[in-house]
Amino acid sequence: MTFWQGAAWLLWLGLLLRFFPRDVIFRLKSDTGYQHLWFSSILVTALLWSVQAGIEPGLELHLLGVTTLVLCHGWRIAWLIGSFAVILLVAVGKISLTDAGSVAMLTALLPALFSYLIFALSYHYLPRHLFIYIFVAGFANAALTISFKMLLTAMWFHWQDLYSWNSIYQNYLQLALLIWFAEALLNGMAITLMSVYRPHWLRTFYDNEYLSPDR
Template sequence: MTMWQLSGWGLWLIIAIRFFPREFWPKLKSEPSYQHLVFSSILSLSILWSINAGIINGLNIHFLLLTTLVLSHGWRIAMLLCVLISLALIVFQRIPLADAGLFALTTFIIPGLFSYLLFLASYRYLTRHLFVYIFIAGFIGAALTIALHMLLVSLWFYAEGRFTWDIIYDNYLRLSILTWFPEALLNGSAITLMAIYKPHWLRTFYDREYLSPER
Protein backbone atom coordinates (compact mmCIF):
# COMPACT_ATOMS: atom_id res chain seq x y z
CA MET A 1 0.00 0.00 0.00
CA THR A 2 1.07 3.57 -0.67
CA MET A 3 1.10 6.31 1.95
CA TRP A 4 -2.10 7.71 0.50
CA GLN A 5 -3.85 4.34 0.70
CA LEU A 6 -2.75 3.76 4.30
CA SER A 7 -3.85 7.26 5.26
CA GLY A 8 -7.21 6.66 3.61
CA TRP A 9 -7.74 3.44 5.56
CA GLY A 10 -6.69 5.12 8.81
CA LEU A 11 -9.04 8.07 8.39
CA TRP A 12 -11.90 5.80 7.34
CA LEU A 13 -11.54 3.64 10.44
CA ILE A 14 -11.25 6.64 12.77
CA ILE A 15 -14.37 8.29 11.33
CA ALA A 16 -16.34 5.03 11.22
CA ILE A 17 -15.61 4.32 14.89
CA ARG A 18 -16.07 7.90 16.07
CA PHE A 19 -19.44 8.38 14.36
CA PHE A 20 -20.82 4.85 14.63
CA PRO A 21 -24.64 5.11 15.00
CA ARG A 22 -25.45 3.16 18.17
CA GLU A 23 -29.18 3.59 17.59
CA PHE A 24 -29.03 1.68 14.31
CA TRP A 25 -29.06 -1.94 15.53
CA PRO A 26 -31.96 -1.56 18.03
CA LYS A 27 -34.01 0.22 15.37
CA LEU A 28 -33.19 -2.42 12.77
CA LYS A 29 -34.18 -5.26 15.09
CA SER A 30 -37.44 -3.73 16.28
CA GLU A 31 -38.87 -2.32 13.04
CA PRO A 32 -39.51 -4.78 10.16
CA SER A 33 -40.43 -1.94 7.78
CA TYR A 34 -37.08 -0.30 8.48
CA GLN A 35 -35.33 -3.57 7.66
CA HIS A 36 -36.89 -3.45 4.20
CA LEU A 37 -35.67 0.11 3.69
CA VAL A 38 -32.15 -0.74 4.84
CA PHE A 39 -31.76 -3.85 2.70
CA SER A 40 -33.29 -2.20 -0.37
CA SER A 41 -30.92 0.77 0.10
CA ILE A 42 -27.89 -1.51 0.28
CA LEU A 43 -28.97 -3.55 -2.74
CA SER A 44 -29.82 -0.50 -4.86
CA LEU A 45 -26.55 1.29 -4.23
CA SER A 46 -24.48 -1.90 -4.60
CA ILE A 47 -25.92 -2.36 -8.09
CA LEU A 48 -25.67 1.33 -8.99
CA TRP A 49 -22.06 1.68 -7.86
CA SER A 50 -21.11 -1.50 -9.76
CA ILE A 51 -22.19 0.02 -13.08
CA ASN A 52 -19.29 2.14 -14.30
CA ALA A 53 -18.66 4.04 -17.50
CA GLY A 54 -15.66 6.00 -18.69
CA ILE A 55 -13.26 6.79 -21.50
CA ILE A 56 -10.07 5.55 -19.82
CA ASN A 57 -9.85 2.46 -17.64
CA GLY A 58 -9.57 3.54 -14.02
CA LEU A 59 -11.37 6.83 -14.53
CA ASN A 60 -14.85 5.44 -14.09
CA ILE A 61 -18.07 7.36 -13.58
CA HIS A 62 -21.17 6.11 -11.80
CA PHE A 63 -24.24 7.67 -10.23
CA LEU A 64 -24.28 7.96 -6.45
CA LEU A 65 -27.87 8.26 -5.17
CA LEU A 66 -26.08 9.36 -2.02
CA THR A 67 -28.26 12.37 -1.29
CA THR A 68 -31.33 10.15 -1.16
CA LEU A 69 -29.54 7.77 1.19
CA VAL A 70 -28.48 10.60 3.51
CA LEU A 71 -31.94 12.18 3.59
CA SER A 72 -33.48 8.77 4.28
CA HIS A 73 -31.17 7.62 7.06
CA GLY A 74 -29.14 10.61 8.25
CA TRP A 75 -25.42 10.93 7.63
CA ARG A 76 -24.13 8.50 10.26
CA ILE A 77 -26.38 5.58 9.35
CA ALA A 78 -25.88 6.33 5.65
CA MET A 79 -22.13 6.09 6.22
CA LEU A 80 -22.55 2.73 7.96
CA LEU A 81 -24.65 1.38 5.09
CA CYS A 82 -22.02 2.57 2.62
CA VAL A 83 -19.40 0.65 4.59
CA LEU A 84 -21.43 -2.52 3.99
CA ILE A 85 -21.78 -1.62 0.32
CA SER A 86 -18.02 -1.06 0.06
CA LEU A 87 -17.34 -4.47 1.59
CA ALA A 88 -19.61 -6.06 -1.00
CA LEU A 89 -17.79 -4.22 -3.81
CA ILE A 90 -14.45 -5.44 -2.42
CA VAL A 91 -15.68 -9.05 -2.25
CA PHE A 92 -16.89 -8.89 -5.86
CA GLN A 93 -13.65 -7.16 -6.89
CA ARG A 94 -15.31 -3.99 -8.07
CA ILE A 95 -12.83 -1.90 -6.06
CA PRO A 96 -9.31 -2.92 -4.89
CA LEU A 97 -8.90 -3.59 -1.18
CA ALA A 98 -6.03 -1.10 -0.94
CA ASP A 99 -8.20 1.69 -2.37
CA ALA A 100 -11.16 1.09 -0.05
CA GLY A 101 -10.22 3.82 2.44
CA LEU A 102 -9.78 6.55 -0.15
CA PHE A 103 -12.85 5.27 -1.99
CA ALA A 104 -14.84 5.68 1.22
CA LEU A 105 -13.57 9.20 1.86
CA THR A 106 -14.15 10.46 -1.68
CA THR A 107 -17.38 8.60 -2.45
CA PHE A 108 -19.56 8.75 0.63
CA ILE A 109 -17.94 10.12 3.80
CA ILE A 110 -17.06 13.64 2.62
CA PRO A 111 -19.75 13.94 -0.11
CA GLY A 112 -22.36 12.46 2.24
CA LEU A 113 -21.48 14.94 4.99
CA PHE A 114 -21.58 17.75 2.44
CA SER A 115 -25.04 16.66 1.30
CA TYR A 116 -26.28 16.51 4.90
CA LEU A 117 -24.88 19.97 5.66
CA LEU A 118 -26.72 21.34 2.62
CA PHE A 119 -29.94 19.91 4.03
CA LEU A 120 -29.23 21.45 7.45
CA ALA A 121 -28.53 24.83 5.84
CA SER A 122 -31.78 24.69 3.85
CA TYR A 123 -33.67 23.64 6.97
CA ARG A 124 -32.28 26.47 9.05
CA TYR A 125 -32.12 29.38 6.61
CA LEU A 126 -34.87 28.72 4.04
CA THR A 127 -38.63 28.39 4.25
CA ARG A 128 -39.61 24.91 5.42
CA HIS A 129 -41.70 23.94 2.43
CA LEU A 130 -42.02 20.69 0.50
CA PHE A 131 -40.69 22.31 -2.68
CA VAL A 132 -37.63 23.65 -0.85
CA TYR A 133 -36.92 20.22 0.63
CA ILE A 134 -37.18 18.44 -2.73
CA PHE A 135 -35.51 21.04 -4.92
CA ILE A 136 -32.78 22.41 -2.64
CA ALA A 137 -31.91 19.49 -0.33
CA GLY A 138 -32.68 16.85 -2.95
CA PHE A 139 -32.26 18.08 -6.54
CA ILE A 140 -29.56 20.75 -6.19
CA GLY A 141 -27.91 18.94 -3.29
CA ALA A 142 -27.48 15.80 -5.40
CA ALA A 143 -25.93 17.73 -8.31
CA LEU A 144 -23.44 19.49 -6.04
CA THR A 145 -22.66 16.25 -4.20
CA ILE A 146 -21.66 14.30 -7.31
CA ALA A 147 -19.65 17.30 -8.51
CA LEU A 148 -17.75 17.29 -5.20
CA HIS A 149 -17.27 13.52 -5.41
CA MET A 150 -15.69 13.72 -8.87
CA LEU A 151 -13.46 16.62 -7.83
CA LEU A 152 -12.22 14.65 -4.80
CA VAL A 153 -11.53 11.58 -6.93
CA SER A 154 -9.65 13.76 -9.43
CA LEU A 155 -7.47 15.25 -6.69
CA TRP A 156 -6.86 11.76 -5.24
CA PHE A 157 -5.69 10.28 -8.55
CA TYR A 158 -3.55 13.32 -9.32
CA ALA A 159 -1.93 13.45 -5.86
CA GLU A 160 -1.15 9.75 -6.02
CA GLY A 161 0.32 10.11 -9.52
CA ARG A 162 -2.00 7.66 -11.26
CA PHE A 163 -2.76 10.07 -14.10
CA THR A 164 -1.59 13.49 -15.18
CA TRP A 165 -3.93 16.38 -14.55
CA ASP A 166 -4.51 16.85 -18.30
CA ILE A 167 -5.73 13.25 -18.63
CA ILE A 168 -7.91 13.54 -15.54
CA TYR A 169 -9.40 16.84 -16.63
CA ASP A 170 -10.07 15.85 -20.25
CA ASN A 171 -11.31 12.31 -19.62
CA TYR A 172 -13.00 12.53 -16.22
CA LEU A 173 -13.53 15.92 -14.61
CA ARG A 174 -15.02 17.56 -17.69
CA LEU A 175 -17.49 14.70 -17.97
CA SER A 176 -18.83 15.53 -14.52
CA ILE A 177 -21.01 18.19 -16.15
CA LEU A 178 -22.91 15.40 -17.90
CA THR A 179 -23.70 13.73 -14.57
CA TRP A 180 -25.10 16.73 -12.68
CA PHE A 181 -28.60 16.78 -14.13
CA PRO A 182 -29.18 12.98 -14.28
CA GLU A 183 -27.94 12.60 -10.68
CA ALA A 184 -30.13 15.50 -9.57
CA LEU A 185 -33.15 14.09 -11.41
CA LEU A 186 -32.59 10.59 -10.01
CA ASN A 187 -32.40 11.81 -6.42
CA GLY A 188 -35.10 14.44 -6.82
CA SER A 189 -37.53 11.87 -8.22
CA ALA A 190 -36.77 9.34 -5.48
CA ILE A 191 -37.19 11.93 -2.72
CA THR A 192 -40.42 13.26 -4.26
CA LEU A 193 -41.95 9.78 -4.37
CA MET A 194 -40.93 9.01 -0.81
CA ALA A 195 -42.14 12.37 0.51
CA ILE A 196 -45.56 11.75 -1.04
CA TYR A 197 -46.04 8.01 -0.52
CA LYS A 198 -43.53 6.97 2.17
CA PRO A 199 -42.65 10.05 4.25
CA HIS A 200 -41.65 7.84 7.18
CA TRP A 201 -38.75 6.59 5.04
CA LEU A 202 -37.21 10.07 5.08
CA ARG A 203 -35.59 10.65 8.45
CA THR A 204 -35.01 14.32 7.62
CA PHE A 205 -38.58 15.03 6.48
CA TYR A 206 -41.05 16.45 9.00
CA ASP A 207 -44.72 16.52 7.94
CA ARG A 208 -45.78 19.15 10.47
CA GLU A 209 -43.13 21.58 9.27
CA TYR A 210 -42.89 20.98 5.53
CA LEU A 211 -46.63 20.43 4.93
CA SER A 212 -48.05 22.89 7.45
CA PRO A 213 -50.75 25.09 5.84
CA GLU A 214 -49.41 28.02 7.83
CA ARG A 215 -46.17 28.03 5.89
Protein backbone atom coordinates in the same frame (compact mmCIF):
# COMPACT_ATOMS: atom_id res chain seq x y z
CA MET B 1 -0.73 -0.80 -0.61
CA THR B 2 0.66 2.73 -0.78
CA PHE B 3 1.00 5.08 2.18
CA TRP B 4 -2.04 7.11 1.09
CA GLN B 5 -4.18 4.02 0.55
CA GLY B 6 -3.30 2.88 4.06
CA ALA B 7 -4.04 6.34 5.45
CA ALA B 8 -7.45 6.31 3.74
CA TRP B 9 -8.17 2.90 5.28
CA LEU B 10 -7.27 4.14 8.78
CA LEU B 11 -9.28 7.35 8.38
CA TRP B 12 -12.30 5.41 7.11
CA LEU B 13 -12.27 2.96 10.01
CA GLY B 14 -11.50 5.68 12.54
CA LEU B 15 -14.41 7.87 11.45
CA LEU B 16 -16.82 4.93 11.40
CA LEU B 17 -15.85 3.94 14.93
CA ARG B 18 -16.00 7.53 16.20
CA PHE B 19 -19.42 8.30 14.73
CA PHE B 20 -20.98 4.84 14.74
CA PRO B 21 -24.79 5.16 15.16
CA ARG B 22 -25.29 2.80 18.11
CA ASP B 23 -29.08 3.12 18.08
CA VAL B 24 -29.26 1.52 14.62
CA ILE B 25 -28.53 -1.96 16.01
CA PHE B 26 -31.52 -1.87 18.34
CA ARG B 27 -33.77 -0.52 15.60
CA LEU B 28 -32.69 -3.21 13.16
CA LYS B 29 -33.50 -5.88 15.74
CA SER B 30 -36.90 -4.48 16.65
CA ASP B 31 -38.27 -3.02 13.40
CA THR B 32 -38.78 -5.40 10.48
CA GLY B 33 -39.79 -2.57 8.13
CA TYR B 34 -36.57 -0.73 8.88
CA GLN B 35 -34.59 -3.90 8.17
CA HIS B 36 -36.08 -3.97 4.67
CA LEU B 37 -35.27 -0.29 4.12
CA TRP B 38 -31.74 -0.74 5.47
CA PHE B 39 -30.77 -3.77 3.38
CA SER B 40 -32.48 -2.50 0.24
CA SER B 41 -30.54 0.76 0.63
CA ILE B 42 -27.27 -1.17 0.73
CA LEU B 43 -28.21 -3.27 -2.29
CA VAL B 44 -29.43 -0.35 -4.43
CA THR B 45 -26.36 1.72 -3.54
CA ALA B 46 -24.01 -1.13 -4.45
CA LEU B 47 -25.83 -1.63 -7.76
CA LEU B 48 -25.60 2.08 -8.60
CA TRP B 49 -21.88 2.15 -7.85
CA SER B 50 -21.20 -1.05 -9.76
CA VAL B 51 -22.52 0.34 -13.07
CA GLN B 52 -19.49 2.33 -14.16
CA ALA B 53 -18.17 3.90 -17.34
CA GLY B 54 -14.91 5.74 -17.88
CA ILE B 55 -11.85 6.34 -19.99
CA GLU B 56 -9.04 6.02 -17.43
CA PRO B 57 -8.85 3.30 -14.72
CA GLY B 58 -10.01 4.69 -11.38
CA LEU B 59 -11.74 7.67 -12.97
CA GLU B 60 -14.97 5.84 -13.68
CA LEU B 61 -18.30 7.61 -13.76
CA HIS B 62 -21.40 6.30 -11.97
CA LEU B 63 -24.53 7.51 -10.24
CA LEU B 64 -24.10 8.20 -6.54
CA GLY B 65 -27.44 8.25 -4.69
CA VAL B 66 -25.79 9.60 -1.53
CA THR B 67 -28.20 12.51 -1.18
CA THR B 68 -31.15 10.12 -0.95
CA LEU B 69 -29.29 8.06 1.65
CA VAL B 70 -28.61 11.16 3.74
CA LEU B 71 -32.18 12.43 3.58
CA CYS B 72 -33.52 8.96 4.41
CA HIS B 73 -31.14 7.96 7.17
CA GLY B 74 -29.06 10.94 8.29
CA TRP B 75 -25.35 11.30 7.61
CA ARG B 76 -24.08 8.78 10.17
CA ILE B 77 -26.21 5.89 8.92
CA ALA B 78 -25.57 6.99 5.32
CA TRP B 79 -21.85 6.55 6.10
CA LEU B 80 -22.50 3.04 7.38
CA ILE B 81 -24.71 2.03 4.45
CA GLY B 82 -22.17 3.39 1.97
CA SER B 83 -19.42 1.47 3.75
CA PHE B 84 -21.37 -1.78 3.52
CA ALA B 85 -21.92 -1.10 -0.19
CA VAL B 86 -18.15 -0.73 -0.62
CA ILE B 87 -17.55 -4.00 1.25
CA LEU B 88 -20.09 -5.72 -0.99
CA LEU B 89 -18.32 -4.41 -4.11
CA VAL B 90 -14.98 -5.60 -2.74
CA ALA B 91 -16.51 -9.05 -2.19
CA VAL B 92 -17.66 -9.30 -5.82
CA GLY B 93 -14.39 -7.95 -7.19
CA LYS B 94 -15.56 -4.54 -8.44
CA ILE B 95 -13.23 -2.72 -6.01
CA SER B 96 -9.80 -3.89 -4.90
CA LEU B 97 -9.18 -4.34 -1.19
CA THR B 98 -6.36 -1.79 -1.21
CA ASP B 99 -8.64 0.87 -2.75
CA ALA B 100 -11.59 0.22 -0.43
CA GLY B 101 -10.60 2.92 2.07
CA SER B 102 -10.16 5.66 -0.52
CA VAL B 103 -13.34 4.65 -2.38
CA ALA B 104 -15.32 4.74 0.87
CA MET B 105 -13.94 8.17 1.77
CA LEU B 106 -14.40 9.70 -1.69
CA THR B 107 -17.71 8.06 -2.59
CA ALA B 108 -19.55 7.71 0.72
CA LEU B 109 -18.19 9.54 3.74
CA LEU B 110 -17.15 12.95 2.41
CA PRO B 111 -20.02 13.28 -0.12
CA ALA B 112 -22.53 12.31 2.60
CA LEU B 113 -21.17 14.98 4.93
CA PHE B 114 -21.26 17.55 2.12
CA SER B 115 -24.82 16.56 1.20
CA TYR B 116 -25.98 16.87 4.79
CA LEU B 117 -24.39 20.32 4.98
CA ILE B 118 -26.40 21.44 1.94
CA PHE B 119 -29.58 20.06 3.53
CA ALA B 120 -28.80 21.78 6.84
CA LEU B 121 -28.22 25.13 5.11
CA SER B 122 -31.50 24.83 3.19
CA TYR B 123 -33.33 23.85 6.37
CA HIS B 124 -32.03 26.79 8.40
CA TYR B 125 -31.92 29.56 5.78
CA LEU B 126 -34.70 28.82 3.29
CA PRO B 127 -38.48 28.59 3.77
CA ARG B 128 -39.51 25.15 5.02
CA HIS B 129 -41.72 24.19 2.12
CA LEU B 130 -42.21 20.87 0.34
CA PHE B 131 -40.89 22.23 -2.96
CA ILE B 132 -37.78 23.62 -1.23
CA TYR B 133 -37.17 20.19 0.26
CA ILE B 134 -37.58 18.41 -3.08
CA PHE B 135 -35.80 20.83 -5.40
CA VAL B 136 -33.09 22.24 -3.13
CA ALA B 137 -32.42 19.53 -0.51
CA GLY B 138 -33.03 16.81 -3.10
CA PHE B 139 -32.48 17.84 -6.74
CA ALA B 140 -29.91 20.65 -6.44
CA ASN B 141 -28.19 18.98 -3.51
CA ALA B 142 -27.62 15.79 -5.52
CA ALA B 143 -26.14 17.75 -8.45
CA LEU B 144 -23.74 19.60 -6.16
CA THR B 145 -22.82 16.43 -4.27
CA ILE B 146 -21.80 14.41 -7.31
CA SER B 147 -19.81 17.38 -8.62
CA PHE B 148 -18.09 17.59 -5.22
CA LYS B 149 -17.36 13.84 -5.32
CA MET B 150 -15.83 14.09 -8.79
CA LEU B 151 -13.65 17.02 -7.72
CA LEU B 152 -12.43 15.07 -4.68
CA THR B 153 -11.62 12.06 -6.86
CA ALA B 154 -9.77 14.23 -9.36
CA MET B 155 -7.70 15.82 -6.59
CA TRP B 156 -6.95 12.39 -5.07
CA PHE B 157 -5.54 10.97 -8.30
CA HIS B 158 -3.65 14.15 -9.13
CA TRP B 159 -2.18 14.32 -5.61
CA GLN B 160 -0.74 10.82 -6.03
CA ASP B 161 0.67 11.75 -9.48
CA LEU B 162 -1.27 8.94 -11.14
CA TYR B 163 -2.57 11.22 -13.90
CA SER B 164 -1.76 14.71 -15.10
CA TRP B 165 -4.31 17.40 -14.34
CA ASN B 166 -4.94 17.88 -18.05
CA SER B 167 -5.74 14.17 -18.45
CA ILE B 168 -8.03 14.23 -15.42
CA TYR B 169 -9.85 17.30 -16.69
CA GLN B 170 -10.25 16.01 -20.24
CA ASN B 171 -11.21 12.43 -19.35
CA TYR B 172 -13.10 12.89 -16.11
CA LEU B 173 -14.09 16.33 -14.89
CA GLN B 174 -15.68 17.36 -18.17
CA LEU B 175 -18.01 14.39 -17.84
CA ALA B 176 -19.64 16.15 -14.88
CA LEU B 177 -21.65 18.03 -17.51
CA LEU B 178 -23.22 14.67 -18.47
CA ILE B 179 -23.78 13.12 -15.04
CA TRP B 180 -25.00 15.94 -12.81
CA PHE B 181 -28.50 16.14 -14.30
CA ALA B 182 -29.01 12.37 -14.21
CA GLU B 183 -27.90 12.30 -10.57
CA ALA B 184 -30.17 15.23 -9.68
CA LEU B 185 -33.12 13.66 -11.49
CA LEU B 186 -32.63 10.27 -9.84
CA ASN B 187 -32.46 11.68 -6.33
CA GLY B 188 -35.14 14.29 -6.94
CA MET B 189 -37.59 11.65 -8.16
CA ALA B 190 -36.77 9.33 -5.25
CA ILE B 191 -37.28 12.11 -2.69
CA THR B 192 -40.51 13.23 -4.37
CA LEU B 193 -42.01 9.74 -4.31
CA MET B 194 -40.97 9.09 -0.72
CA SER B 195 -42.18 12.47 0.57
CA VAL B 196 -45.60 11.74 -0.94
CA TYR B 197 -46.03 8.00 -0.37
CA ARG B 198 -43.45 7.04 2.29
CA PRO B 199 -42.63 10.18 4.34
CA HIS B 200 -41.76 8.00 7.35
CA TRP B 201 -38.76 6.73 5.38
CA LEU B 202 -37.28 10.24 5.28
CA ARG B 203 -35.55 10.99 8.56
CA THR B 204 -35.07 14.64 7.56
CA PHE B 205 -38.68 15.26 6.47
CA TYR B 206 -41.00 16.84 9.04
CA ASP B 207 -44.69 16.92 8.14
CA ASN B 208 -45.56 19.66 10.62
CA GLU B 209 -42.96 21.97 9.06
CA TYR B 210 -42.86 21.19 5.33
CA LEU B 211 -46.62 20.63 4.97
CA SER B 212 -47.87 23.23 7.45
CA PRO B 213 -50.64 25.33 5.80
CA ASP B 214 -49.23 28.61 7.13
CA ARG B 215 -45.89 28.18 5.32
